[in-house]
Amino acid sequence: MAPDWRSISLWTTQIDDTFAPRPSLESEIDVDVAIIGAGYTGLWTAYYLKTRAPQLRIAVLEAETAGFGASSRNGGWVIGGLLGEDRLVGHLAEPRRRESWALLHGIPDEVARVTSAEGIDCDFRKGGMVYCAARYPEQEVRLRAYMASLYQEGLSEDDFRWLSPAELNQEVRVSGALGGLYSPHCATIQPAKLARGLARLVEGLGVMIYEKSPVTHWHSGKIRTASGQVKADWVVPAVESFAGSLPPSGGTSLGRYQLPVHSLIVATEPLPEDVWAGIGLTRGQGFGEFSRQVTYGQRSCDNRLVFGARGGYRFGGRIRQDFTLTGDEIALRRRLFTDLFPQLKDVRITHSWGGNLGMGRRFRTHMLIDRRQRLALAGGYGGEGVGATNLAGRTLADLILGRDTLETRQPWVIQDRPVSEALRPWEPEPFRWLGYNAIMRSFTNEDSVLADPRTPPWRRRMAQSLSERMEALMTWKIG
Template sequence: MEDDTMINGEVSFWYADMGGVPGYRPALPGDLSADVCIVGAGFTGLWTAYYLLKARPDLSVVLLEKEFAGFGASGRNGGWCSGEFAWNRGKYLAGGTREGVIAFEAQARAAVAEVVRVTREEGIDADIVETDCLTYACTAAQWDRAQADYAAALDWQAPTSRIELIGAEEATARIRIPGTKGALVLHGVARVQPAKLVRGLAEVVERMGARICEQTTVTEIAKGRVTTDRGVVSAPRIIRATEGFTATLPGSRRDLIPLNSALIVTEPLSDALWDEIGWQGRELLSDYSHAYCYAQRTREGRIAMGGRGVPYRFGSGIDDRGRTQAATIAQLKEILARMLPQTRGLRLDHAWCGVLGVPRDWCVTAGLDPETGIGWAGGYVGVGVSTSNLSGRTLADLLLDRQTALTALPWVNRRPRKWEPEPFRWLGVHGMYQLYHLADRREAAGGGSKTSRLAALADRITGH
């Protein structure tokens, strides 16, 4: 049995930072009708409602949420609004054109500025800082991957104003990470406090006329009808915006697997320690290890560091309100000390985990079935803060039967195949991460200047 634990007992540090987990809105009062019913009140559902009501304020929109708005990944993530294109371009090219993939990538990048614009326009205080994202290379193989990513981005017409490759001296001057060989820089990203953003967006959507029903468990989604434990919502258009929780819906266990990600947050650092580390630009921070990690410098001068931990629970299991394992906390603390040894000895004030939705081809999708009127979006694989905004705008156009530049993008109406039944998906995901850890150790030990073949094998096993 897993040893689940939690420091400070909140769903995430971000809610502790706001004074605690919020109270609940009223549940669905019984049967009712609406023009649009959205299942899930996280970023995807809320952005969809926002843009839908901006275009058609006369529509009746109901959002159904099992817990509270922002309970899932929207209120637990690392606070990266990056606009990063984290998916395989070739998989979109197979069903579209090169021009379409380039346009999709441009829209993904533009979502960052759109999130910033809306928060300012609507008066949402989410500790947003516009900054850069630095992905550090600390081995010869990692530096090779950084150069390959940079070349690929330019080949796919990423603007040089958006992406830059810097050498060891400049990278170290920004954040003092041992062994740095260089870094890939994404400009035009933003650091956010995600719980503040999602809760603020929920309040805005309510003011616009949407009805958010919390404490309401959806038990079935069918054409024109969403059945819950509190009543039935009849609606000609329905959006499934459940992302990492999709596997909990009947018949959807193999559509998106819930991949676990965990975070730790340190005590506030002293000014002297920050002077020793650098990191004065509040940049988003990652590295080119296969066992992915991500970090931010918070508003009050803490470090939030995240990574995969226990990557997947058998049978597409979901965590218990953010509780994570002691072993995961120790692993993340080790990653933090490896990247920033100056932090050794710092107290951890919080740790938690959550799930993100992963499709079988690891590529995001959004769409609407015209026959059933049921739409969906998800599969962000870690870049949902920005991409969910693009989902909301795209789904709003689809719901309003608009043919726009967004609805023509090659991620729209894709249907990835389902994941394998157990135990094969558990074996595949855990095998992939075991191989990633082995590849990282081999590369760190001087295993050549190219990516370890073990990582390539892991990608082939899971289609990553």
């Protein structure tokens, strides 16, 4: 049964698009670059390749329809950063460190430049992001420690600034606020508008997009689908969390290096202006409360509260196909946002959805080129892919074109090493499933224990200690 686009997320219900699939690949074609996957990574890569080398013949093969995956399901934060950036940039000497931070922080502005110049209306608003310490005092301690670590990496108040409760209220008014951390390096968007707009844009530039064309076989220089074949000088598997769904190539399965985990989101009915007057978020800020539940939210352009939190993992790295959220999944997100905004306890939740995201074993983003195999890929965004994919697209384009640029000289770029040597594989099952669930249960326990003011100090310390130990286990030998 064909997926119903209108049930994918709030975002897809808001756009005027039939979502009719483009034609499938039904023949043999010969191109310079074949991209597998029409999500943000694939579409940004196609865009920068085509604008920098218009003569290139580029084809994109998509198993479903452009933007069907995480690109139309995410929370809409365009973050000027990457997962694991501190470990990657922190060891660099000046001025390289400053150059790297400037490159990362410039991601939202580059997205704004392209979408403005190319006429993609995706509700872009650069309002920054706010992390709140509100639900328990330990959040303030952890958030201040996080800020201190950023300053040690060479960042300043221009990048991350502590907010007193009164200052936090100028951004977002949360119940029981102890303070917060603000960064200007973030924008919010309407994700489906960006995904569908990018697809139309690259198609207009001459990129061929074939939909309903899942790849059945691929290796260096050749891709097969059920009814077609592509010969290509370069292959770009832009599949991120769907890496496990791609057949192995040359004995290597990309699914060993990209673990699919879920994030789940709810959206309220449109809220009246008097309610928003008591909440804030007037400039399109992204916000979250600083706990290991990894919460995030924004005020949509039609005045809904969009709010998400960490989801789960399925045994064997199986992709979750059905994102009809359970009552418990919705209830958790309602509890988390009503802890912050008690005035919303009775609002109606009109939409709930989720998506798969890719997590690398080293818990950091990678961009890789293997010139011997004529292969280029990026991933490991860990839920921060809306902005990271733009940088990945620029970087992969420059690597394929053989350009020596600031983008290609970054520590997250791996050149001329095969995937099997460049990336660390995840442990086999059942260790992944057991480990992930044990860690997530410790995080959930910590959150519930610390959020209860009646919890005695000894139990609070015990819950924190367990989570810290489990977090250390999760990142074991990440080097």
